[in-house]
Amino acid sequence: MSDTAETKPIFDASLPEPMADRRCSRPLCESDAEVILAFGYETRHVMLRWIDDEYDPNLLELCARHADRFNPPQGWSSDDHRRQVVDLRSLHAESVSG
Numbered sequence: 001m002s003d004t005a006e007t008k009p010i011f012d013a014s015l016p017e018p019m020a021d022r023r024c025s026r027p028l029c030e031s032d033a034e035v036i037l038a039f040g041y042e043t044r045h046v047m048l049r050w051i052d053d054e055y056d057p058n059l060l061e062l063c064a065r066h067a068d069r070f071n072p073p074q075g076w077s078s079d080d081h082r083r084q085v086v087d088l089r090s091l092h093a094e095s096v097s098g
């Protein structure tokens with residue numbers, strides 16, 4: 001317990017917190033953003049996934065409540081990747097048989 005000098009800090013304290021200022025994009029909603037909505041305009045497809053550290057201004061970030069209420073525009077399809085993390089195996093089996 002004497003050679004702590006070799007221990008380097010994992011995080012650089014001078015870097016800003018990436019999650020610090022990420023709120024739900026809905027007006028008047030002050031909840032933290034939890035879900036990312038990625039719009040594929042060419043394929044007309046919306047993908048929902050859990051938020052991650054990488055901030056992309058092109059993505060819509062919503063709280064879980066508003067993400068659950070979200071309906072894709074008419075003619076668009078949507079995929080909720082939040083649940084597929086758990087059900088990956090069964091979803092794969094379905095897509096093979098169907």
Ligand SMILES: [Zn+2]
Binds near residue numbers: 026029031063064066
């Ligand atoms: Zn919200």
